[in-house]
Protein backbone atom coordinates (compact mmCIF):
# COMPACT_ATOMS: atom_id res chain seq x y z
CA UNK A 1 0.00 0.00 0.00
CA UNK A 2 1.58 3.39 -0.94
CA UNK A 3 2.69 5.59 1.94
CA UNK A 4 0.90 8.90 2.15
CA UNK A 5 2.94 12.12 1.89
CA UNK A 6 2.05 15.79 1.93
CA UNK A 7 4.20 18.86 1.28
CA UNK A 8 3.45 22.55 1.33
CA UNK A 9 4.91 26.02 1.07
CA UNK A 10 5.83 28.27 3.99
CA UNK A 11 2.91 28.66 6.44
CA UNK A 12 1.03 25.66 5.03
CA UNK A 13 1.68 24.16 8.46
CA UNK A 14 -1.59 25.88 9.45
CA UNK A 15 -3.40 23.27 7.32
CA UNK A 16 -1.09 20.32 6.71
CA UNK A 17 -1.77 18.37 9.95
CA UNK A 18 -5.52 18.30 9.24
CA UNK A 19 -4.82 17.25 5.65
CA UNK A 20 -2.49 14.46 6.82
CA UNK A 21 -5.19 13.15 9.16
CA UNK A 22 -7.48 12.72 6.14
CA UNK A 23 -4.75 10.87 4.21
CA UNK A 24 -3.96 8.58 7.16
CA UNK A 25 -7.60 7.58 7.42
CA UNK A 26 -7.53 6.61 3.73
CA UNK A 27 -9.19 9.79 2.48
CA UNK A 28 -8.50 11.20 -0.97
CA UNK A 29 -5.71 13.61 -1.85
CA UNK A 30 -8.39 15.90 -3.29
CA UNK A 31 -10.18 16.11 0.07
CA UNK A 32 -6.90 16.49 1.97
CA UNK A 33 -5.64 19.34 -0.22
CA UNK A 34 -8.95 21.21 -0.03
CA UNK A 35 -9.21 20.80 3.77
CA UNK A 36 -5.60 21.83 4.28
CA UNK A 37 -6.03 24.96 2.17
CA UNK A 38 -9.31 25.90 3.86
CA UNK A 39 -7.46 25.95 7.19
CA UNK A 40 -4.82 28.25 5.65
CA UNK A 41 -7.47 30.50 4.06
CA UNK A 42 -9.17 30.80 7.47
CA UNK A 43 -5.90 31.67 9.25
CA UNK A 44 -6.40 35.38 10.00
CA UNK A 45 -2.71 35.81 10.87
CA UNK A 46 -1.77 35.04 7.27
CA UNK A 47 -2.05 38.17 5.11
CA UNK A 48 -1.46 36.44 1.78
CA UNK A 49 -4.42 34.10 1.53
CA UNK A 50 -8.17 34.00 2.23
CA UNK A 51 -9.77 36.13 4.94
CA UNK A 52 -7.20 38.63 6.17
CA UNK A 53 -5.40 38.63 2.80
CA UNK A 54 -3.95 41.97 1.67
CA UNK A 55 -6.25 43.84 -0.72
CA UNK A 56 -5.78 45.25 -4.21
CA UNK A 57 -4.89 48.89 -4.87
CA UNK A 58 -8.53 49.89 -4.22
CA UNK A 59 -8.63 48.13 -0.84
CA UNK A 60 -10.68 45.15 -2.04
CA UNK A 61 -9.53 41.58 -1.38
CA UNK A 62 -9.51 39.47 -4.57
CA UNK A 63 -8.61 35.79 -4.30
CA UNK A 64 -7.19 33.20 -6.74
CA UNK A 65 -7.13 29.42 -6.24
CA UNK A 66 -6.78 26.19 -8.19
CA UNK A 67 -6.71 22.43 -7.76
CA UNK A 68 -5.35 19.82 -10.18
CA UNK A 69 -5.66 16.01 -10.19
CA UNK A 70 -2.60 14.09 -11.39
CA UNK A 71 -4.28 11.02 -12.92
CA UNK A 72 -6.68 12.94 -15.18
CA UNK A 73 -4.95 16.32 -15.27
CA UNK A 74 -8.41 17.71 -14.54
CA UNK A 75 -8.16 21.31 -13.35
CA UNK A 76 -10.53 23.66 -11.53
CA UNK A 77 -9.72 27.29 -10.74
CA UNK A 78 -11.10 30.69 -9.86
CA UNK A 79 -9.53 34.12 -10.26
CA UNK A 80 -10.18 37.58 -8.77
CA UNK A 81 -13.02 36.32 -6.56
CA UNK A 82 -14.39 38.77 -4.00
CA UNK A 83 -16.35 38.11 -0.79
CA UNK A 84 -15.95 34.32 -0.60
CA UNK A 85 -13.53 33.19 2.12
CA UNK A 86 -12.66 29.77 0.66
CA UNK A 87 -11.85 30.08 -3.06
CA UNK A 88 -10.22 26.62 -3.01
CA UNK A 89 -13.68 25.10 -2.45
CA UNK A 90 -15.10 27.03 -5.41
CA UNK A 91 -12.13 25.83 -7.50
CA UNK A 92 -12.91 22.24 -6.47
CA UNK A 93 -16.56 22.80 -7.41
CA UNK A 94 -15.47 24.04 -10.86
CA UNK A 95 -13.38 20.86 -11.20
CA UNK A 96 -16.15 18.49 -10.13
CA UNK A 97 -19.37 20.21 -11.09
CA UNK A 98 -18.45 22.21 -14.18
CA UNK A 99 -16.34 19.76 -16.19
CA UNK A 100 -16.93 21.68 -19.42
CA UNK A 101 -14.85 24.53 -17.92
CA UNK A 102 -11.60 24.85 -15.96
CA UNK A 103 -11.42 28.49 -14.82
CA UNK A 104 -14.02 31.07 -13.76
CA UNK A 105 -13.15 34.64 -12.82
CA UNK A 106 -14.71 37.63 -11.07
CA UNK A 107 -18.48 38.04 -11.09
CA UNK A 108 -19.03 34.79 -12.98
CA UNK A 109 -17.13 32.81 -10.37
CA UNK A 110 -19.05 34.60 -7.61
CA UNK A 111 -22.41 33.83 -9.28
CA UNK A 112 -21.36 30.17 -9.57
CA UNK A 113 -20.47 30.13 -5.84
CA UNK A 114 -23.83 31.74 -5.00
CA UNK A 115 -25.64 29.12 -7.06
CA UNK A 116 -23.99 26.39 -4.97
CA UNK A 117 -24.86 28.10 -1.68
CA UNK A 118 -21.35 29.15 -0.66
CA UNK A 119 -21.51 31.77 2.12
CA UNK A 120 -20.36 35.33 1.41
CA UNK A 121 -18.20 37.18 3.96
CA UNK A 122 -16.14 40.36 4.41
CA UNK A 123 -12.53 39.40 3.68
CA UNK A 124 -10.75 42.65 4.58
CA UNK A 125 -9.94 42.32 8.29
CA UNK A 126 -9.19 45.44 10.38
CA UNK A 127 -5.52 44.37 10.55
CA UNK A 128 -5.18 43.92 6.77
CA UNK A 129 -7.00 47.23 6.24
CA UNK A 130 -4.58 48.97 8.61
CA UNK A 131 -1.59 47.53 6.70
CA UNK A 132 -3.08 48.74 3.42
CA UNK A 133 -3.76 52.26 4.80
CA UNK A 134 -0.24 52.43 6.21
CA UNK A 135 1.17 51.59 2.78
CA UNK A 136 -1.12 54.14 1.12
CA UNK A 137 0.24 56.86 3.40
CA UNK A 138 3.79 55.97 2.42
CA UNK A 139 3.07 56.45 -1.29
CA UNK A 140 4.15 59.75 -2.80
CA UNK A 141 0.83 61.00 -4.14
CA UNK A 142 2.72 63.49 -6.39
CA UNK A 143 3.78 60.65 -8.64
CA UNK A 144 0.18 59.52 -9.00
CA UNK A 145 -1.61 62.83 -9.28
CA UNK A 146 1.25 64.84 -10.79
CA UNK A 147 1.67 66.82 -14.04
CA UNK A 148 2.24 63.74 -16.19
CA UNK A 149 -1.24 62.36 -15.42
CA UNK A 150 -3.24 65.61 -15.80
CA UNK A 151 -4.06 65.09 -19.48
CA UNK A 152 -5.33 61.57 -18.92
CA UNK A 153 -8.95 60.42 -18.65
CA UNK A 154 -10.21 59.28 -15.25
CA UNK A 155 -9.75 55.64 -16.21
CA UNK A 156 -6.23 56.20 -17.50
CA UNK A 157 -5.35 58.12 -14.35
CA UNK A 158 -6.71 55.29 -12.25
CA UNK A 159 -4.68 52.69 -14.16
CA UNK A 160 -1.55 54.82 -13.86
CA UNK A 161 -2.18 55.21 -10.13
CA UNK A 162 -2.52 51.45 -9.70
CA UNK A 163 0.74 50.85 -11.56
CA UNK A 164 2.51 53.44 -9.40
CA UNK A 165 1.13 51.87 -6.24
CA UNK A 166 2.34 48.42 -7.21
CA UNK A 167 5.76 49.84 -8.15
CA UNK A 168 6.09 51.68 -4.87
CA UNK A 169 4.87 49.35 -2.21
CA UNK A 170 4.41 45.79 -3.31
CA UNK A 171 7.09 44.01 -1.34
CA UNK A 172 9.63 42.94 -3.92
CA UNK A 173 11.66 41.07 -1.32
CA UNK A 174 8.64 39.22 0.07
CA UNK A 175 7.50 37.63 2.23
CA UNK A 176 5.29 36.06 -0.37
CA UNK A 177 2.44 34.18 1.06
CA UNK A 178 0.70 32.08 -1.54
CA UNK A 179 0.03 28.60 -0.14
CA UNK A 180 0.83 25.41 -2.09
CA UNK A 181 -0.21 21.97 -0.83
CA UNK A 182 0.57 18.74 -2.71
CA UNK A 183 -0.72 15.37 -1.42
CA UNK A 184 -0.19 11.74 -2.33
CA UNK A 185 -2.94 9.41 -1.06
CA UNK A 186 -3.13 5.65 -0.42
CA UNK A 187 -4.62 4.96 -3.83
CA UNK A 188 -1.51 6.56 -5.38
CA UNK A 189 -3.34 9.70 -6.56
CA UNK A 190 -1.48 12.99 -6.47
CA UNK A 191 -3.29 16.35 -6.18
CA UNK A 192 -1.88 19.88 -6.14
CA UNK A 193 -3.70 22.93 -4.74
CA UNK A 194 -2.82 26.62 -4.59
CA UNK A 195 -4.58 29.54 -2.89
CA UNK A 196 -3.62 33.21 -2.63
CA UNK A 197 -4.73 36.80 -2.23
CA UNK A 198 -2.11 37.52 -4.88
CA UNK A 199 0.33 40.35 -5.35
CA UNK A 200 -0.39 42.78 -2.49
CA UNK A 201 -2.02 46.04 -3.67
CA UNK A 202 -2.25 44.63 -7.19
CA UNK A 203 -4.19 46.23 -10.00
CA UNK A 204 -7.89 45.30 -9.63
CA UNK A 205 -8.67 42.31 -11.81
CA UNK A 206 -5.09 41.04 -11.80
CA UNK A 207 -5.04 37.22 -11.83
CA UNK A 208 -1.74 35.51 -11.06
CA UNK A 209 -0.16 32.14 -11.63
CA UNK A 210 -2.12 30.44 -8.84
CA UNK A 211 -5.17 30.13 -11.10
CA UNK A 212 -3.33 29.02 -14.21
CA UNK A 213 -2.43 25.40 -15.01
CA UNK A 214 1.23 25.03 -15.88
CA UNK A 215 2.16 28.37 -14.28
CA UNK A 216 1.53 28.15 -10.52
CA UNK A 217 0.09 24.62 -10.37
CA UNK A 218 0.61 21.42 -12.33
CA UNK A 219 0.02 17.72 -11.59
CA UNK A 220 0.70 14.73 -13.80
CA UNK A 221 0.55 11.34 -12.10
CA UNK A 222 3.17 9.91 -14.46
CA UNK A 223 5.93 12.24 -13.23
CA UNK A 224 4.72 14.30 -10.26
CA UNK A 225 3.24 17.63 -9.25
CA UNK A 226 4.69 21.09 -8.68
CA UNK A 227 3.52 24.50 -7.49
CA UNK A 228 4.90 28.01 -7.13
CA UNK A 229 4.83 30.93 -4.73
CA UNK A 230 6.19 34.41 -5.28
CA UNK A 231 6.16 36.58 -8.36
CA UNK A 232 3.40 34.98 -10.38
CA UNK A 233 4.06 37.05 -13.49
CA UNK A 234 7.38 35.20 -13.82
CA UNK A 235 5.84 31.72 -13.52
CA UNK A 236 3.05 32.76 -15.91
CA UNK A 237 5.68 33.69 -18.48
CA UNK A 238 7.97 30.75 -17.71
CA UNK A 239 5.27 28.08 -17.39
CA UNK A 240 7.21 27.23 -14.26
CA UNK A 241 5.11 24.49 -12.59
CA UNK A 242 4.86 22.64 -15.92
CA UNK A 243 8.61 23.12 -16.43
CA UNK A 244 9.31 21.49 -13.05
CA UNK A 245 7.17 18.48 -14.01
CA UNK A 246 8.84 18.27 -17.42
CA UNK A 247 12.24 18.33 -15.67
CA UNK A 248 11.13 15.38 -13.51
CA UNK A 249 9.93 13.57 -16.65
CA UNK A 250 13.46 13.66 -18.04
CA UNK A 251 14.87 12.29 -14.78
CA UNK A 252 15.79 15.23 -12.53
CA UNK A 253 15.15 14.88 -8.79
CA UNK A 254 12.30 17.08 -7.47
CA UNK A 255 14.85 19.48 -5.97
CA UNK A 256 16.89 19.81 -9.15
CA UNK A 257 13.73 20.02 -11.27
CA UNK A 258 12.62 23.01 -9.18
CA UNK A 259 16.08 24.58 -9.26
CA UNK A 260 16.39 24.36 -13.07
CA UNK A 261 12.86 25.75 -13.56
CA UNK A 262 13.74 28.73 -11.35
CA UNK A 263 16.90 29.39 -13.36
CA UNK A 264 14.73 29.46 -16.50
CA UNK A 265 12.35 31.99 -14.89
CA UNK A 266 15.21 34.03 -13.40
CA UNK A 267 16.61 34.64 -16.86
CA UNK A 268 13.46 36.49 -17.98
CA UNK A 269 13.76 40.30 -18.03
CA UNK A 270 11.49 41.77 -15.32
CA UNK A 271 11.46 45.33 -13.92
CA UNK A 272 9.42 44.21 -10.92
CA UNK A 273 11.71 41.35 -10.05
CA UNK A 274 10.81 39.54 -6.87
CA UNK A 275 11.49 36.08 -5.68
CA UNK A 276 9.87 32.97 -7.13
CA UNK A 277 9.84 29.64 -5.25
CA UNK A 278 8.63 26.17 -6.15
CA UNK A 279 8.25 22.71 -4.68
CA UNK A 280 7.51 19.27 -6.12
CA UNK A 281 6.38 15.76 -5.15
CA UNK A 282 6.70 12.56 -7.21
CA UNK A 283 4.21 9.66 -7.34
CA UNK A 284 6.72 7.53 -5.39
CA UNK A 285 6.87 10.09 -2.58
CA UNK A 286 10.15 11.93 -3.28
CA UNK A 287 10.03 15.67 -2.75
CA UNK A 288 12.09 18.84 -2.96
CA UNK A 289 11.97 22.59 -3.39
CA UNK A 290 13.97 25.56 -4.60
CA UNK A 291 13.96 29.30 -3.91
CA UNK A 292 15.73 32.48 -4.91
CA UNK A 293 17.22 32.99 -1.45
CA UNK A 294 19.02 30.97 1.21
CA UNK A 295 17.02 30.03 4.28
CA UNK A 296 13.76 29.14 2.53
CA UNK A 297 11.98 25.98 3.58
CA UNK A 298 9.02 23.83 2.64
CA UNK A 299 6.81 21.83 4.96
CA UNK A 300 6.57 18.03 5.00
CA UNK A 301 4.47 15.39 6.74
CA UNK A 302 4.77 11.67 6.07
CA UNK A 303 2.83 8.71 7.41
CA UNK A 304 5.15 8.69 10.45
CA UNK A 305 5.33 12.43 11.25
CA UNK A 306 3.96 13.60 14.55
CA UNK A 307 4.14 17.23 13.44
CA UNK A 308 5.10 19.24 10.34
CA UNK A 309 8.81 19.13 9.50
CA UNK A 310 10.63 21.93 7.68
CA UNK A 311 13.00 21.01 4.85
CA UNK A 312 15.45 23.41 3.17
CA UNK A 313 14.90 24.50 -0.40
CA UNK A 314 17.87 24.60 -2.75
CA UNK A 315 18.77 28.29 -3.18
CA UNK A 316 19.71 30.08 -6.40
CA UNK A 317 21.87 32.59 -4.48
Ligand code: GLY
Pocket residue numbers: 178196197198199207208209210216228229230231232233
Ligand atom coordinates in the same frame (compact mmCIF):
# COMPACT_ATOMS: atom_id res chain seq x y z
N1 GLY B 1 2.16 33.55 -6.86
C1 GLY B 1 1.04 34.24 -6.48
C2 GLY B 1 0.75 35.42 -7.28
O1 GLY B 1 1.63 35.96 -7.95
O2 GLY B 1 -0.37 35.86 -7.26
